[in-house]
Amino acid sequence: MSTDISYEDASEAHDEQDHGDHKPSGFLDRWLFTTNHKDIGTLYLIFSLTMFLTGGAMAMVIRAELFMPGLQLVEPDFFNQMTTMHALVMVFGAVMPAWVGFANWLIPMMIGAPDMALPRMNNWSFWILPFAFTMLLSTLFMDSGGPAAGWTLYPPLVLQTGTSFAFVVFAVHMMGVSSIMGSINIIATIFNMRAPGMRLLRMPMFVWTWLITAFLLIAVMPVLAGAVTMLLTDHFFGTNFFNAAGGGDPVMFQHIFWFFGHPEVYIMILPAFGVISEILPTFSRKPLFGYGSMVYATATIAFLSFIVWAHHMFTVGMPLQGELFFMYATMLISVPTGVKVFNWVATMWQGSMTFETPMLFAIGFVVLFTIGGLSGLMLAITAADFQYHDTYFVVAHFHYVLVPGSVFALMAATYYWLPKFTGNMYSEKWGKIHFWLSAIFVNVLFFPQHYLGLAGMPRRIPDYSPQFADFNMISSIGGFAFGLTQLLFVGVVWHCAFRSKVKATPEVWEGSRGLEWTLDSPPAYHSFNTPPEVTHNALSRAD
């Protein structure tokens, strides 16, 4: 359907593609010096998959130690290094770069642009990351050990980290530089390089959610950089920003950190909302329900994300008025989030659905993200949070929104666009096996953690009282199975890219909507050298 009359000019662009295929020949020229948005997107995605497996291996260490009461495998300090590194690697190394990778691949193709607006900066923003993470991971092998104070880096505890702390701070700085450059590039691309007729309210939802995400990143990454720089000078240069004995304020760090940290969680989930809003209409063969309200809900969530940060720190002893404000503001977030969920369900309603792997992951996302969202509403209630705070209930909550939330959306996006990227179809059978095993074991892994938290198990402990033994063992078994299942994913992607004999059509999916599906699969190295003419909003038009 997508090559209908409204895209007549796109077919001209098709002819242009044949003249646009000038890949550099040498390996280094192609990958190290590349300024091509598709190559850089691929690099980001490969990097993030590597980090996903690295962070996953750390999670396996954590779950293995927690398999039963007593310490069997690692010392408590190494356990703390694992929880800290697992979070840093997954947040900054796996989820965020994966979204930037999809942004690189998709945004130019979705808005009819030939490439990103700032291609050399694009190269740089990727190539910073391998160095940043090599430096971060190298701290695990240093004499003083890696950071062990949690990814939230709370002082004064984090200031007890040894000399490796400087490497952690510089690694965070580099990740921040990379994110900010990536965001500037995305904003510049979306504002300057849209094809004629691609008005803002005709843009695909993935482009919209990334535009808003990019603004969040620019707003908060410098705040994080400032916070860790103050930690650095407190640690090495005798300042007292956060040292109470020197007149500083350890709670101020938490305020600064969470002013970054709360928008950060939306940085990880908003692009996921965009992906789900692309996939559900395709496999429902129906327009996205409520396109306009989806855009406004995303913007509202982004705005609210700046005024709810202190709900991460209800127990620090805030004034009553402050607690009430942050409770009410946090509860409000469930309204635009609810609108999104209801719109997704309304998109499916009365559709003509089929259930290929991307659709399965998208439905899994909606169901399990909703569970995570509802436990988020519970956590917003300040008085009850005095019990929930820093327990496994919180761990269960944020893993529900991040794993079957962000990560499932990343899986959905991979299955959805991989045929476009590679020109080959993946194995539907193995994709479905990957989905069902993931969906079952992610619940075996994380659902019992709600019980553990409510029964009183604190988070970030390497050992626990035997009353928590049963559910920890179930959770660990789920964890090992979920971890192994992800190796299947690697296999499916490898097969699709290099072994699959089934060629993908330009549309790939029967109900696909949007400019990227008018290009060949795989698209030419340089696509849309001549911009297409856009006449309508592909997501919201009934056809």
Added chain:
Amino acid sequence: MKKENTVIVALAVLAALIAATWLILVAPGLTGNEINMTRGVTQQSGDHFDLHMIVLWICVVIGIGVFTVMFTSIVLHRKSRGHEAAKFSHSTKAEIIWTIIPVLILVVIAVPATTALVRMEDASGAEMTVKITGFQWRWKYEYLDQDISFISSLDPASNAARQLESGIAPESVDNYLLDVDHPLVLPVGRKIKFLITADDVIHSWWVPALGWKRDAIPGFVNQAWTNIDEPGTYRGQCAELCGKDHGFMPIVVVALPENEFDSWVSEQLAEQGAAQ
């Protein structure tokens, strides 16, 4: 698709969801493990438990509603059943409804949530004060009115068993990781104010049966209070990551009837006098 079919499928999905909810919320309790927050032994913990249950059930009902509609759609509106896709792309009326209704639900939740919070933060009228100081990795308790103070650490049996490759089964230790050498002894029926601080890094003092946790922060003195209804032994743990032995600084509160507490105070003072 006939109307009756829709109703039958919707009912079947609803029944399946209710069964799943029962399995999730009730059945694990049959294993004998605690799966829910407990009511505790103070007015605050009761408030927080009630609030938790109200919001939990509201969330369960919302979840069942959303998932029923969604799974009904998944069953009925599939291409393999020959269902034709509808063309609609928005409905202002529907979108207004599902914005307003959540707001109303939030208002319903906000009322008890605000009441409980205001009660929690009112520490006025306390009859005695205990100062709690967190250290890496033990707690110090000072009874400011009685002039008693002591340090409370993980009990030696747990400490031996918790070492890597200790060879001691955790199950063989009574109250493994949840027992201390010197518990905090408190009277029942008396409003007790806590002043909570720390000496090195941030800790958090948490006894679930009392209904709250509060961070112990160096350079800050936080305030909290309790009024315990029933005598008994209540166990908790440090709740803020505070270094390598964060998991090994438990809290034990022994709540005594007022007269027994007063004689405990006399004993302590006598012991301290003898020691000097």
